[in-house]
Amino acid sequence: MIVVLAGGVGAARFLRGAVRVVPPTEITVVGNTGDDIGIYGVHVSPDLDIVTYMLADVFDEQRGFGLRGDTHMVMDALAELGEPTWFALGDRDLAVCAARTGRLAAGESLSAITADIAKRFGVRTRILPMTDDPVHTRVRVLDGDTEREIHFQEYWVRHRAGLPAREVRLHGASSATPAPGVLNAIEEAEAVLLAPSNPVVSIGTILAVPGIRDAIAATPAPVVGVSPVIGGRVVRGMADKLLPVLGAEVSARGVAGLYADLLDGFVIDDADAATASDIAALGIRVETTATLMHSPEDAARLAKVALTLAGRA
Amino acid sequence: MIVVLAGGVGAARFLRGAVRVVPPTEITVVGNTGDDIGIYGVHVSPDLDIVTYMLADVFDEQRGFGLRGDTHMVMDALAELGEPTWFALGDRDLAVCAARTGRLAAGESLSAITADIAKRFGVRTRILPMTDDPVHTRVRVLDGDTEREIHFQEYWVRHRAGLPAREVRLHGASSATPAPGVLNAIEEAEAVLLAPSNPVVSIGTILAVPGIRDAIAATPAPVVGVSPVIGGRVVRGMADKLLPVLGAEVSARGVAGLYADLLDGFVIDDADAATASDIAALGIRVETTATLMHSPEDAARLAKVALTLAGRA
Numbered sequence: 001m002i003v004v005l006a007g008g009v010g011a012a013r014f015l016r017g018a019v020r021v022v023p024p025t026e027i028t029v030v031g032n033t034g035d036d037i038g039i040y041g042v043h044v045s046p047d048l049d050i051v052t053y054m055l056a057d058v059f060d061e062q063r064g065f066g067l068r069g070d071t072h073m074v075m076d077a078l079a080e081l082g083e084p085t086w087f088a089l090g091d092r093d094l095a096v097c098a099a100r101t102g103r104l105a106a107g108e109s110l111s112a113i114t115a116d117i118a119k120r121f122g123v124r125t126r127i128l129p130m131t132d133d134p135v136h137t138r139v140r141v142l143d144g145d146t147e148r149e150i151h152f153q154e155y156w157v158r159h160r161a162g163l164p165a166r167e168v169r170l171h172g173a174s175s176a177t178p179a180p181g182v183l184n185a186i187e188e189a190e191a192v193l194l195a196p197s198n199p200v201v202s203i204g205t206i207l208a209v210p211g212i213r214d215a216i217a218a219t220p221a222p223v224v225g226v227s228p229v230i231g232g233r234v235v236r237g238m239a240d241k242l243l244p245v246l247g248a249e250v251s252a253r254g255v256a257g258l259y260a261d262l263l264d265g266f267v268i269d270d271a272d273a274a275t276a277s278d279i280a281a282l283g284i285r286v287e288t289t290a291t292l293m294h295s296p297e298d299a300a301r302l303a304k305v306a307l308t309l310a311g312r313a
Numbered sequence: 314m315i316v317v318l319a320g321g322v323g324a325a326r327f328l329r330g331a332v333r334v335v336p337p338t339e340i341t342v343v344g345n346t347g348d349d350i351g352i353y354g355v356h357v358s359p360d361l362d363i364v365t366y367m368l369a370d371v372f373d374e375q376r377g378f379g380l381r382g383d384t385h386m387v388m389d390a391l392a393e394l395g396e397p398t399w400f401a402l403g404d405r406d407l408a409v410c411a412a413r414t415g416r417l418a419a420g421e422s423l424s425a426i427t428a429d430i431a432k433r434f435g436v437r438t439r440i441l442p443m444t445d446d447p448v449h450t451r452v453r454v455l456d457g458d459t460e461r462e463i464h465f466q467e468y469w470v471r472h473r474a475g476l477p478a479r480e481v482r483l484h485g486a487s488s489a490t491p492a493p494g495v496l497n498a499i500e501e502a503e504a505v506l507l508a509p510s511n512p513v514v515s516i517g518t519i520l521a522v523p524g525i526r527d528a529i530a531a532t533p534a535p536v537v538g539v540s541p542v543i544g545g546r547v548v549r550g551m552a553d554k555l556l557p558v559l560g561a562e563v564s565a566r567g568v569a570g571l572y573a574d575l576l577d578g579f580v581i582d583d584a585d586a587a588t589a590s591d592i593a594a595l596g597i598r599v600e601t602t603a604t605l606m607h608s609p610e611d612a613a614r615l616a617k618v619a620l621t622l623a624g625r626a
Contacts, residue, residue: 041355041414071386077408081433083415091404095390101354102396120394 002027003189007202008047009064010228011195012054017299021313024125028185033129034137034170034205037153039087042097043104048114048129056121066093086158111179130206133176137201140167152201161238165245168200173208186215191310194225199255200242216262222310224265227252230291231271253278265309316502320345320515321360322377323541324508325367330612332438334626341439341498347450347483347518350466352400355410356417361427361442369434379406399471424492443519446489450514453480465514474551478558481513486521499528504623507538512568513555529575535623537578540565543604544584566591578622
């Protein structure tokens with residue numbers, strides 16, 4: 001069994017490649033839920049859904065979220081009502097969230113619901129939320145002259161990361177418990193992969209749930225990461241804005257530094273080959289390759305490099 | 314100012330007539346919220362919405378709920394996901410509920426939200442929920458050999474009132490407070506009308522909020538009801554199943570008995586003229602007329618009879 005720590009689109013693309021290298025049923029995804037948001041009354045789990053939709057091959061690659069071919073009747077009606085609609089949810093996407101919300105209200109756990117949604121979408125890979133407890137990633141931003149704290153989605157989706165970030169706070173993380181199966185999956189894993197996701201608000205959030213970082217540090221299985229930074233730039237997302245908040249360099253080397261206590265191996269882009277020796281100096285085996293994933297084939301190739309570095313492919 | 318206590322479709326039809334007899338801005342509706350239900354994650358206020366949609370002339374008369382011409386993308390998607398979909402909500406209807414839910418979660422009151430939704434639909438009549446506090450009408454039913462308690466909507470919409478009802482319980486009613494403006498509107502009203510709604514789970518629920526029944530009993534203004542029962546049958550709904558639970562007869566006389574301490578006048582159908590003397594014996598002035606509302610014109614005629622009995626038309 002391979003465990004993959006995963007954020008949103010980058011991780012989902014990587015996973016779509018990974019399931020072409022190893023059987024989908026031999027992968028357990030531990031997904032970030034710090035980005036979850038309650039909006040329009042429903043509980044949205046963006047990262048879990050992106051992974052589910054991508055693995056089910058129904059993800060809307062053009063918009064970068066939601067379901068391909070979805071309609072937008074509810075959002076249009078909300079706009080007509082004068083409600084804020086900055087967080088776009090298609091109708092079928094909203095139905096998934098509504099189902100989740102109704103079942104959470106009825107006392108079901110997020111992990112049970114997530115498994116069930118994945119099953120209904122025909123996904124055979126196991127998808128676990130990092131925790132069933134509420135964790136909220138919030139960003140302290142400078143808005144004009146004043147500092148205020150806003151939900152991560154407000155920072156990212158509403159303001160397009162346009163407000164200077166001062167601090168990232170993971171509310172609830174320190175008292176959260178890993179979801180059922182998470183620690184066990186890590187302990188029994190033959191390899192643990194850190195997907196090319198945001199090291200601050202995706203992988204960093206997962207690692208902030210007490211017990212998860214320790215379990216990964218303790219596992220005898222190889223731990224291999226894939227850099228989300230290529231030549232000092234992020235492929236998508238806003239890690240370039242948030243890495244400096246942690247005092248980390250926006251580079252493959254900067255990311256490797258955040259995972260130094262965990263990594264046995266790290267896959268970086270050819271563009272960053274010059275920094276390989278710096279990363280190797282941290283005691284990490286480095287592999288350089290083309291890390292951009294334009295297609296499922298690219299993703300499979302990248303996954304194969306990471307799994308080979310972990311001795312599993 | 315005229316105050317009208319209102320349930321769902323019957324009340325909404327009556328109100329559509331009333332606003333043709335007196336200016337819409339001179340009516341304050343006090344709406345039942347005991348039927349409110351949290352489902353698919355959103356807060357549905359069926360009676361408030363039915364009144365709003367009817368007064369805005371966007372109500373779907375054919376289905377008997379929701380918005381005319383609404384689409385059903387979300388419900389279709391929920392069904393595809395294998396979720397229960399017995400409580401149908403069109404997409405635009407769902408958007409109204411999603412807006413309400415998001416604003417409730419942000420700390421706004423149901424009365425403020427209700428006023429705002431009415432305004433956005435162009436409704437000039439004031440619509441107040443009976444209370445901003447949660448009140449849940451639940452029905453104790455016999456299901457096979459066992460008694461169990463279910464939400465009113467489950468009893469009515471899911472089971473079509475097909476399970477024998479043993480008891481109606483208004484959870485939260487005794488500790489609820491009338492919404493801001495309700496008592497004041499009753500105290501200052503020139504007339505209080507009880508719309509032709511279910512006496513048990515619509516008008517009865519409103520009257521169960523502490524302070525409302527007393528205010529109506531105390532007002533010097535005339536109080537006039539309109540019977541929802543015609544010739545021993547209800548026009549729509551399930552009052553025929555629930556009146557006996559209270560030990561009341563399914564008749565205009567039975568309904569009048571429930572309101573006897575409040576009513577100065579009662580409008581009954583021509584079909585029930587034979588019972589007029591029984592009702593008059595309770596000290597209530599009785600007017601008989603055709604009470605079926607096939608059209609807005611019928612409704613206006615009925616409203617005029619009620620308002621005339623109240624000395625206001």
